Amino acid sequence: MSAIVQFESVGLRYGTGAEVLRDMDFSLSKGHFYFLTGASGAGKTSLLKLLYLAQRPTRGRIRLFGQDLSDAGRDELPSFRRRIGVVFQDFRLVRHLSAFDNVALPLRIAGYAEEEIASAVREILDWVGLGDRAGARPATLSGGEQQRVAIARAVITRPELLVADEPTGNVDADMAKRLLHLFGALNDLGTTVVVATHDLGLIASTPRAQLMRLDRGHLVDPTGAFRNPPNSERAERRP
Template sequence: MTAIVEFDSVGLRYGTGAEVLRDLDFRLARGGFYFLTGPSGAGKTSLLKLLYLAQRPTRGRIRLFDEELSEAPRDALPAFRRRIGVVFQDFRLIRHLSAFDNVALPLRFAGKSEAEVEGPVREMLAWVGLADRASARPPTLSGGEQQRVAIARAVIAQPELLVADEPTGNVDAEMAARLLHLFDALNRLGTTVVVATHDMSLIAATRGAQLLRLEGGHLGDPTGNLRHPPSAVGLA
């Protein structure tokens, strides 16, 4: 199975401080489903930032979509980011746009016509339980509703790679299960999914997913932690 992500001796520090991530050597298989776990402060969000190209590594090599990106020019990165869906922990919705227009953004950026946007966005909002909130703007939505809009926006364009940071932290168990089913359906269509979470019940409910554990900025050998055979993860 080919890799969609490859990290080779990657380290990350902010400013002149100590490394928050160190010696990361792993690959993620195209079409895989991964959960990233670890204690608070382990560096999970920093690792996700490297995955969705919001941060450059301090050292080491990152390949994404078969391209070397560690030293790629900044003006080349937006084209790669359009192939990635991101669910941010702080949502990052555009406050003056309606829920509908926030979800529609990736399709509009991809050049879809309004006729091509309308149906998929309405369907996605219905799936996340927000059909009747399509015209609402983020400041009028609860935290859980904003989370669902953010998830709908991240998956609407069926990205090649989906990166989600605690995507079910603001919703109840029933909605968490529904959203997890959405991620699973997207994965079955070929999207590689990486979900950072503390929710072990979420992990236990996902067959075929693999577990990556980050501790102290270092990714441990997953073979003792995986619920399924480590066929889709390779650690150097």
């Protein structure tokens, strides 16, 4: 299966400090589901920033959607970013917009008709349990509700690559399972999914997923790290 992401000898440092990521050599296959784990400070958020193009590597090469980004100019990056859905740990909702309009934003930017937008947004808000909160602004939503709006916004365009940073950290266990099911459904449609999490139970409940583990900026055993977590039972494909 073709790779949607390839890292070749990638390193990243901020300013003149030590590298926070080093010697990153791996590829992510199109249509696969990955969990990214590691202790706090291991470099998970930095790796995600490279994946969704918020950061450029200090060294090495990254290929995304089959194209080498080494020489890509700033004006070329938006076209790549439109193919990526991102769930940020701090949500990054637009404060003056309602939940409905926050979720609709990527579709409006892409030029969809308002009738299509209304139908799609209502469906996804119902899925994440916020159908009755469509008109609410972020300040009136709980942390878990804001998280669900952020996830709905990230998946509304059915992106080719979905990158999520601790996407279930502010919701209860039942909603975490429901959101993971949503990611699984999107994965079934061909989206490559990368979820950073500390939740070992979440990982164990998703036998379809492959595991990537970071240790102090280094991907541990990259040739064998993409495996199911120990002691997890094989189950049907959908989580």
